[in-house]
Amino acid sequence: MELSVFYAPDILPDSQTYTMNEDTSKYCIQVLRHETGDQVGLADGKGHKFTATITDDNRKRCMVSITAMETIPAVSPSRSIAIAFTKNAGRIEWFLEKATEIGIETIIPLVSHRSEKDKIKPERLNSILVSAMLQSQQFYLPVLEAPQSFEHIIKTNKTAQRFIAHCLPEQKQSLVEAIKPGEDAIILIGPEGDFTAAEIQMALQAGYIPVTLGNTRLRTETAGMVAVTLMASTLNK
Amino acid sequence: MELSVFYAPDILPDSQTYTMNEDTSKYCIQVLRHETGDQVGLADGKGHKFTATITDDNRKRCMVSITAMETIPAVSPSRSIAIAFTKNAGRIEWFLEKATEIGIETIIPLVSHRSEKDKIKPERLNSILVSAMLQSQQFYLPVLEAPQSFEHIIKTNKTAQRFIAHCLPEQKQSLVEAIKPGEDAIILIGPEGDFTAAEIQMALQAGYIPVTLGNTRLRTETAGMVAVTLMASTLNK
Known part of the structure; x- marks a missing residue:
């Protein structure tokens, strides 16, 4: 099954952990019903694709631990x-x-x-x-x-x-x-x-x-x- | 100025006059405020383009007199x-x-x-x-x-x-x-x-x-x- 990918505008390429904002946490935990231990994806919108595991399925501040980061090449020409x-x-x-x-x-x-x-x-x-x-x-x-x-x-x-x-x-x-x-x-x-x-x-x-x-x-x-x-x-x- | 073109699904290629249906009449006369004597276009959706003059600006049964008909070539290939x-x-x-x-x-x-x-x-x-x-x-x-x-x-x-x-x-x-x-x-x-x-x-x-x-x-x-x-x-x- 394809990974659910969430937007993480303020994540850094070398981040080890990340806390989703309230809207994203709600969507991830309440709407999509993800739980602690689930694998999810994160995108910073700047070409970095993160794989992460949910460590706290808090519906307001969902926390994840980053397990992998991949840099996607930009489309060229622009x-x-x-x-x-x-x-x-x-x-x-x-x-x-x-x-x-x-x-x-x-x-x-x-x-x-x-x-x-x-x-x-x-x-x-x-x-x-x-x-x-x-x-x-x-x-x-x-x-x-x-x-x-x-x-x-x-x-x-x-x-x-x-x-x-x-x-x-x-x-x-x-x-x-x-x-x-x-x-x-x-x-x-x-x-x-x-x-x-x-x-x-x-x-x-x-x-x-x-x-x-x-x-x-x-x-x-x-x-x-x-x-x-x-x-x-x-x-x- | 470009001609307003109205849909006339039941007009024939050799029609001399045409009466718009109620919706089209209302749009032509009440919304666009056309009057008797105005020039308008009609399209049958089958490649015929008509030019016409309004002869009765009735807001339920607008009547026109056809002054010209042109056949537009179909796009090919389909x-x-x-x-x-x-x-x-x-x-x-x-x-x-x-x-x-x-x-x-x-x-x-x-x-x-x-x-x-x-x-x-x-x-x-x-x-x-x-x-x-x-x-x-x-x-x-x-x-x-x-x-x-x-x-x-x-x-x-x-x-x-x-x-x-x-x-x-x-x-x-x-x-x-x-x-x-x-x-x-x-x-x-x-x-x-x-x-x-x-x-x-x-x-x-x-x-x-x-x-x-x-x-x-x-x-x-x-x-x-x-x-x-x-x-x-x-x-x-």
């Missing part, structure tokens, strides 16, 4: 996405869950001219990332950055391959054709009303490659998910 | 997915919306040994497909078939390229490597507990190609959405 957050919080939360499952390193909430939302709830969103990381059996937690303006991203981001997906009827390649395996990549996904022509111009001047994600008109969160899927399937060939 | 429906209805509804947006021709609810659900609500699910088709500016409604048993699909489906995605640690190619552009394709996606070893064996004997959808463990609805994305990006090259 994949980043800067995406306009939708007014409907459910849609962007869904995107965060799916992007994490499929595999993404960095997510930047993008504030552009037509963005509908420029505030986020980092705690709630991070808990979605943690659940999706554990669910999909990964050991690196995606980084959810603070919201950044379009202009700031264009001026400061130096990722090797930079893409912008937009809907204007201009010359564009498909992302799959444009992307080169083996190099770090970032893609910008605009709000429901798309990027403005001025924003697209600014990105092109900064070396961004304009791309399309297919032949249909996609919602913002769908475009984000398609971009993450295509980056995952092409970058690590 | 893409089908047979997917185990999740216990959580919201997750599969989300899948149906996203698969339609990205582009899929046929969806078959798959009843396998470990399936959690073998009943569906066709009316509710079809309305999700219609909304997603209109939203993504497409003119073909995906076909949602009645649930079929795994064995029935394996024995009767004769699609040129047949794939099965599973999680057992056996020899598998990635879907992107295995798929050939230009040929119709179907992929089978199993339930949360995966297909059984016997089911996988039965599929392989029937010529199904075993594939993986990436390096992470995906939920059923995520696997479905990734499969639809990868089929769309590879089949029509």
